[in-house]
Amino acid sequence: MLTAEQIQANWGEFTENIHKYITGGRKEKLLGFYRKYEERITIMPAAHKKEYHNSFPGGYVEHVNRVVRCAIKQCQLWEEEGADMTTFTVEELVFSAINHDLGKMGNEEHESYIPQTDKWRKDKLGEDYMFNKQVPFASVPDRGLFMLQSHGIRYSFNEMLAIQTHDGLYDEANNKYLKAFMPEQKPRTSLPFILHQADMMAARIEFEREWLPKFKNSVPTQAENFTLTGKAKKSTKDKALSQLESKGLKDLFDKL
Ligand SMILES: [Fe+2]
DSSP states (O other), X not given: OOOHHHHHHHHHHHHHHHHHHOOSHHHHHHHHHHHHTHHHHHHOOSOSSTTSSOOSTTHHHHHHHHHHHHHHHHHHHHHHTTOOGGGSOHXXXXXXXXXXXXXXXXXXXXXXXXXXXXXXXXXXXXXXEEEOTTSOOOOHHHHHHHHHHHTTOOOOHHHHHHHHTTTGGGSGGGHHHXXXXXXXXXXXXXXXXXXXXXXXXXXXXXXXHHHHHHHHHHOGGGSSSOOHHHHHHHHXXXXXXXXXXXXXXXXXXXXX
């Protein structure tokens, strides 16, 4: 859970990224868009289930900020290893990261995630949120791109592709872009792969922060000196010793 101060600071980082990286006429439009929906977006979770990631108030903005930071760091790694960095701009990278999950907000009138009303699901499954049935279905990338265009915020071909495919091959709908065998059908930029890596990295870290402490507390027996190799060695030795009848031999092998 985040404190009110953390939620406020995260919103500051979120809008600062727009000020710093987005240029031209769409900068004010994007700032205006996020001002309009500020109350909803600042307290949105990143997912409706605890099993996913950042399913708590303010989780969405915290996740998006982490994706922006990871995307910039991933970009440096790709550049150092020789990727062609002339195929996209830093603005395209950050714009795609800022807006990659925008479709999670729902539509103009209604939020996608609302507080869970089923007490059993809340208590037993830990679902603090549920999908709002007032919002007609659309995939997260489709809805995000629709929200941008319906507010007059232009995006480039690279940004469209990166937002559309940010879930990588976890979403079968991306096969047509990411599983192409013909060179001319493959993306002409590494941007979609960099954004996907950043998103996956952020979601994994958020999962670890939520769940690993719970596992540590509930499975104490695995904690100390447990390795597959160690376990196999010990059990083989024990088995061999149990088959020896001579105490002298047992003592001799036991010392090995
Ligand atoms: Fe994401």
